[in-house]
Amino acid sequence: MDQEAVMARLDAQAIETPSWAFGNTGSRFKTFPLPGAARSVWEKIEDAAEVHRQTGIAPRVALHIPWDRVDDPAALGRFAASRGIGIGAINPNLFQDDDYRLGSLTHPQAAVRAKAAAHLEECIAIMKATGSTDLSLWFADGTNYAGQDDFRARRRRLRGGLEACAALLPKGARMLIEYKFFEPAFYYTDLADWGAALAHARAIGPQAAVLVDLGHHAQGVNIESIVAVLLDEGKLGGFHFNARRYADDDLIVGSVNPLELFLIYAELVAAEADADTGTAACARTVSYMIDQSFNIEEKIEGMILSVLNCQEAYAKALLIDRAALAAAQEAGDVLGAHRIVMEAFRTDVRPLLAGWRRRRNLPEDPVMAHRDGSYLREIRRDRGTAAAASGYGD
């Protein structure tokens, strides 16, 4: 791919940031409040706009309801637009109400299931008001003890709830079904892996697709191959990017194994090419979203770093010599094919990306521009340090 083609692809890249990462979050042990952390959805949107201002590729912010609930969602959309960004996915919360102790759409009691369904309906209304086209569904549903509930019964309840929800989606909107290996459930999770999510997405039809969160797999799982399978099935809907070593660590994207992030992008780049020829067409409509929860680090800087790491991985993936790779694979040249991929990974794309930023009138070093800029200074001064609740022991 020539330099101009790479630049054009970089121009088109867009990473959605999550509103919840800009407020104080923590572990079950402690939430450490940081100076300047956002205290409201309006401040979160301001922070998301700062990330976009510095990076140029973060034009949307995802919302989480009820954390980001306001009286007039349309006004929220206009506020975001005034700051230069749009509203991305709407994320319902089906885990933080006392009623959801034993599940939401999977709950043994019909009344709780109905409450969950009503919340989904509210979120769809917010989609309409804000122009969002993605309903991003994560269910904390599961059980902690053998025998606690009936797996198949829960599965049928979930299916029914998803079908009813899909019927309410506006035309052109999608339902992204996320899976997670464990947490907060510790014995069984209703949507524990991509196979579970795909089975529901298939049954529901074209409005449903699967959302891959990089932190939601068992140890050792080859995520890039799951991405490839979902592309092949036409059911890859989107990503929640972050990094993990142990559990759902929610660390900065690419901070644990940058090679893995690059290999995921390598699959996406290949599928984008194939989409032109008719297969893996869903590669055209993938939603690239970050989902992180900062425990100890500066939030906006951490988010800028995550966005940049996605950009770097994408840029490197664009540099893979695809024709040479296909030839080596065809020839069964194991190490030759591996080398072609690794040489792209080895490339230092910082100069390339600095050039792209100059063309776009963006700061060459977005992290330092943010560190040294007025925005950070002002929010620290104006917001102070919010008191933070903690979920453990108090």
Next chain:
Amino acid sequence: MDQEAVMARLDAQAIETPSWAFGNTGSRFKTFPLPGAARSVWEKIEDAAEVHRQTGIAPRVALHIPWDRVDDPAALGRFAASRGIGIGAINPNLFQDDDYRLGSLTHPQAAVRAKAAAHLEECIAIMKATGSTDLSLWFADGTNYAGQDDFRARRRRLRGGLEACAALLPKGARMLIEYKFFEPAFYYTDLADWGAALAHARAIGPQAAVLVDLGHHAQGVNIESIVAVLLDEGKLGGFHFNARRYADDDLIVGSVNPLELFLIYAELVAAEADADTGTAACARTVSYMIDQSFNIEEKIEGMILSVLNCQEAYAKALLIDRAALAAAQEAGDVLGAHRIVMEAFRTDVRPLLAGWRRRRNLPEDPVMAHRDGSYLREIRRDRGTAAAASGYGD
């Protein structure tokens, strides 16, 4: 369930043993030859018959081709029948030929794929000759290095090979598609999880179902819930029972976590009941097979122990008070429901099973009967200690 009903269910239980477990097998480091280990398929069948003689619930033996290839497979079936057992699943070997270094049905070269397809055709012919109705497919296919081959291209080659194979199956026969987390491939495995197997089985149709090997999952995976999902999808085809703590350890069934084995049987017992009412009908046709590879232990005794551990788990699962469990689940009584399941697990079913054996004129303690019996003494005397190659299977 009353005692007679339990006895009747125990009467119907059948566990298939694998021919390959009776010969010398080992790790990549060493195969320790044991005195009396079977040296031919004929001796393996004799050993499988001994397991059935002592336990009464192991009436079939699975074959592995080419390890168990003979000139006249029908004669093999008659020989087995003369020893009181039948021929179970036929297991092709698509990993031990030099040509399969980069894959079998997924290989980049058409000639190797054709060779693999021809081997499957040979196995189907053996099915016909021996009356076997299960083609049990495990693919070692995968890659060791990023970039080595194209995930989606391999997937399409595999799909094509499976479809062609399915078309050759005799009427009423099934193709069981096994998945495995890793090994021998260490970067990517073409059929790495149940989702991958199910997608193929769905595409192929009613002749195809999924085979669950207890040792083929990532750490922490809740296997009983996968069993439940496959039952709900009507696609649970069979099991390869064994135990694991680390990788595909191939240890004696139930030796690592007997609670897990019991919980798997609890799902199967529940589905058998539901099958009477029209759902989870595939619970009626599940093939229960053992797949083990003994490294250091006595082989026939190890197999008897595996069979008995399955029987014990099944007996305990039959004792679960289903009505009370459903009521507790419905009421959201987390610990009450858990207790009902655990009380069944706590029950010492050795007296119950000894009673069942007496009724069937079986030895009350099959392990000691085998240890003290003439069969073991004779094979040790007659067979001696075979020289053993390093590795697995032959």
Next chain:
Amino acid sequence: MDQEAVMARLDAQAIETPSWAFGNTGSRFKTFPLPGAARSVWEKIEDAAEVHRQTGIAPRVALHIPWDRVDDPAALGRFAASRGIGIGAINPNLFQDDDYRLGSLTHPQAAVRAKAAAHLEECIAIMKATGSTDLSLWFADGTNYAGQDDFRARRRRLRGGLEACAALLPKGARMLIEYKFFEPAFYYTDLADWGAALAHARAIGPQAAVLVDLGHHAQGVNIESIVAVLLDEGKLGGFHFNARRYADDDLIVGSVNPLELFLIYAELVAAEADADTGTAACARTVSYMIDQSFNIEEKIEGMILSVLNCQEAYAKALLIDRAALAAAQEAGDVLGAHRIVMEAFRTDVRPLLAGWRRRRNLPEDPVMAHRDGSYLREIRRDRGTAAAASGYGD
């Protein structure tokens, strides 16, 4: 071991319960408040007394400072004594103050280290006031990103802090050093495994020993063998019992793999016997403590169940035929030795334990006695449902 000897050993068993398990706790996503949950240290002690009343083997409660800080700790000790229980280990909290964001004793800044040291000194004062002899040390210290801090520098800071703390311990008191694989740190944990804890305990001397929390290991780790090594090193100080499948799940003891719990007790029983002959003498002074955090289940009932599961595992371990086992091991009889251990595990010890309870005038079924008793009814009525904070998103 004859029945009377088993009864005598059961008489001597003591499991310490943790005060923090009786209040509302949760995951980072949500704390579900339960009716009747304890709202103060006084109520926690009442609940711990209920567990002891029903089970007869939970005579002490561990405290956590500052959660259980009171003006007059000695009065707390007297209050506990009036309820029939004693004060067990004192657990400092070095993770919930804003200053500990980057560590406590390992923090790069001396001022924070001094603050942590002062808190340890306060806890030692509480030990003296309450008669506690165990200082139970868990450090959340670690880092989230490569490069964040210097491993060896942190190690030396920790060593210094531990040494200073040990110098303050009253005569006869011990410092138990706990380790944890991960969480809340997600890149590096300063005390990540038993080897790390043992190295410090060795350097500090006889006052220090290692504390094993069953939930704090990587997947697949053989915990019973770590117990054996620590016994052999004379450095096993105590346990935090709970169960885990994924991370530090803090589930009811024995609910994930009861065989593992039994095998741990099997090591302890063997060491108790050896302690009589001079080795593994630390088996005599092991502190058996539960550490759990209930998310969705009834707290007191869950604690009773955990205590009973420890009792059951111990009882089964006492039934192992040690002489036969040693003979089989000596003879290299792999499956024979395994069978001897498993036959003890298979035994249904419920009748034995019911007999023991009758002799002690305890309810035969402690769980049902608690469920049906007046205590639970009264605390639900009197305490109501406390409002619960949550650590995630608000």
Next chain:
Amino acid sequence: MDQEAVMARLDAQAIETPSWAFGNTGSRFKTFPLPGAARSVWEKIEDAAEVHRQTGIAPRVALHIPWDRVDDPAALGRFAASRGIGIGAINPNLFQDDDYRLGSLTHPQAAVRAKAAAHLEECIAIMKATGSTDLSLWFADGTNYAGQDDFRARRRRLRGGLEACAALLPKGARMLIEYKFFEPAFYYTDLADWGAALAHARAIGPQAAVLVDLGHHAQGVNIESIVAVLLDEGKLGGFHFNARRYADDDLIVGSVNPLELFLIYAELVAAEADADTGTAACARTVSYMIDQSFNIEEKIEGMILSVLNCQEAYAKALLIDRAALAAAQEAGDVLGAHRIVMEAFRTDVRPLLAGWRRRRNLPEDPVMAHRDGSYLREIRRDRGTAAAASGYGD
């Protein structure tokens, strides 16, 4: 560090290659014979010399006894010297004799332990004959079933065997004690982690140190911090470099997570600096060895790649701005410190290393030089394709 200093450090780097990687090896399922694979220790040494010829930093080859046993070991040393390389560590084999089914130094029977001890003595004699100074000890010892043997008894037997072996070591020679999480034992491994190895090394004294094999840890373990601890303890003896995603995959170094390899080297570079000031002095005597087992890839090329990946990681680690890093760590600047480390990792050191090679008259691209060179062509022609046994090592 200025460029000349970096060059000097690169000049001093030395990576030892393992003889066994040049012959045909495989998994338990299959060993795929490759054209040109070495058929004898003489050919293995020739191949090791080729790796050194192309890379300039692989000046020694490790031997494995009995695979590399010859009548006159001194002649082997002279042969190696004539090819431009030296003899590195001697690796005894205590797992491939029929007698070692239940252990070697840990075996319940004294006769087997004596046999193992005699083999160690033979290896020490070979050390003396070849001038090797490292005895590299890996024990496959462990058990497959609960109860099979007594943990503490095995530990004491192992301790005795190690002590006796240490007493035989020539002056100045070392015993490197390797640990491994699992395999071939699947329930319990006698030396399962660094803590187990360190305890023995401490007891034995200055002649013993710990060997870290990158593939021998549980999932998620932070290896760079173990390296730091062993450096701090003065007990880091050496490495077995390779890569793993699942088990002991024995893949090309750096092929799974190059960041991890770099972070390990970052610890070593830091310790080398500290060694000048008196701490972590063992950093000066670390033996850098590769341990791999190729299944499907070209062996010599794979080894060259492994060596080069070590060089690349070391070069990047040398580029870390240590003063800036220390300042950021001191200031608690989490993301600033992380960035300093990651910027070094991001650097494309291929030009730097090409420059270093030119200065040393080495091929700028060692992989292509080997691919296109006469050596590969000739061994393929002369050696043909050896018949390969299943399994590992011979």
